[in-house]
Amino acid sequence: MNKIVEEKLMQRACELSVISTEKGCGPFGCVITDASYNILAEGHNQVTELNDPTAHAEIVTIRKACQVISNYNLSGCKLFSSCEPCPMCLSAIYWSQIVDVHYSNTRVDAKNIGFDDEFIYDELTKDIEDRKVKLKKIDSSSVLDSFNIWSNMENKLMY
Amino acid sequence: MNKIVEEKLMQRACELSVISTEKGCGPFGCVITDASYNILAEGHNQVTELNDPTAHAEIVTIRKACQVISNYNLSGCKLFSSCEPCPMCLSAIYWSQIVDVHYSNTRVDAKNIGFDDEFIYDELTKDIEDRKVKLKKIDSSSVLDSFNIWSNMENKLMY
Numbered sequence: 001m002n003k004i005v006e007e008k009l010m011q012r013a014c015e016l017s018v019i020s021t022e023k024g025c026g027p028f029g030c031v032i033t034d035a036s037y038n039i040l041a042e043g044h045n046q047v048t049e050l051n052d053p054t055a056h057a058e059i060v061t062i063r064k065a066c067q068v069i070s071n072y073n074l075s076g077c078k079l080f081s082s083c084e085p086c087p088m089c090l091s092a093i094y095w096s097q098i099v100d101v102h103y104s105n106t107r108v109d110a111k112n113i114g115f116d117d118e119f120i121y122d123e124l125t126k127d128i129e130d131r132k133v134k135l136k137k138i139d140s141s142s143v144l145d146s147f148n149i150w151s152n153m154e155n156k157l158m159y
Numbered sequence: 160m161n162k163i164v165e166e167k168l169m170q171r172a173c174e175l176s177v178i179s180t181e182k183g184c185g186p187f188g189c190v191i192t193d194a195s196y197n198i199l200a201e202g203h204n205q206v207t208e209l210n211d212p213t214a215h216a217e218i219v220t221i222r223k224a225c226q227v228i229s230n231y232n233l234s235g236c237k238l239f240s241s242c243e244p245c246p247m248c249l250s251a252i253y254w255s256q257i258v259d260v261h262y263s264n265t266r267v268d269a270k271n272i273g274f275d276d277e278f279i280y281d282e283l284t285k286d287i288e289d290r291k292v293k294l295k296k297i298d299s300s301s302v303l304d305s306f307n308i309w310s311n312m313e314n315k316l317m318y
Binding site: 124 | 212222
């Protein structure tokens with residue numbers, strides 16, 4: 001039973017990826033449901049449409065679903081992506097607390113049409129000094145101020 | 160000369176992290192400049208404020224800077240973050256084409272006050288079947304449709 005519902009939801013994510021492509025956006029679609037498979041939000045890649053390099057299908061849809069339930073925590077929800085998430089989106093999935101993810105195209109399929117998620121996966125495993133992005137530590141006199149304030153705050157909203 | 164400017168910009172990122180904390184948001188701030196160190200955008204963590212688990216300081220600021228220059232590509236820009244970016248933000252930095260990143264607090268400092276970026280870094284290096292997030296491949300009859308359309312499109316906007 002769940003298998004049929006999951007396949008239908010994946011079919012919808014793939015439809016969204018086609019709609020996206022036909023609009024000239026990246027070929028990626030996503031659906032997020034609640035624990036009972038009710039759709040909370042749908043989205044597609046909007047990087048070029050919105051001038052937003054973070055507007056991958058999964059991020060767009062996570063942001064929408066959070067607005068629908070007025071919460072930054074999507075634990076218990078399920079995510080259906082037409083393609084295996086890139087490291088940015090997979091990390092966003094961790095932060096959103098979703099643990100149930102379904103995908104169809106793989107990151108190798110994505111690489112074959114020019115989307116090199118694999119490159120970023122590789123970069124993240126490297127030591128800081130070996131990455132293409134140059135990360136330089138600057139010590140600031142106030143560097144730990146906000147962390148100290150945060151540590152000492154009562155009733156703070158953890159996420 | 161650049162060193163003094165960079166230290167000032169880091170000081171500003173740290174100030175923004177304090178402002179964020181005092182608002183009850185996560186203790187993280189960010190500044191993005193153009194190649195000549197002119198500030199394009201400033202931001203801070205807004206996860207709980209906006210109900211958006213992707214609203215980390217760097218993502219918020221990347222999105223703002225892209226709106227300022229009306230482009231999804233920030234190559235040549237410089238990013239100053241009060242803390243070493245988490246995997247989501249570091250991946251967003253790769254997608255934005257920024258290669259010049261400065262940070263102050265480390266991911267170990269962040270872990271010590273309860274922000275476990277390290278956990279996600281570890282998860283990303285694991286095989287799919289060993290991750291806490293369960294990634295399940297579902298084959299869809301239309302799975303490669305959008306990728307095929309994309310491959311065959313002329314004049315598409317790559318990003």
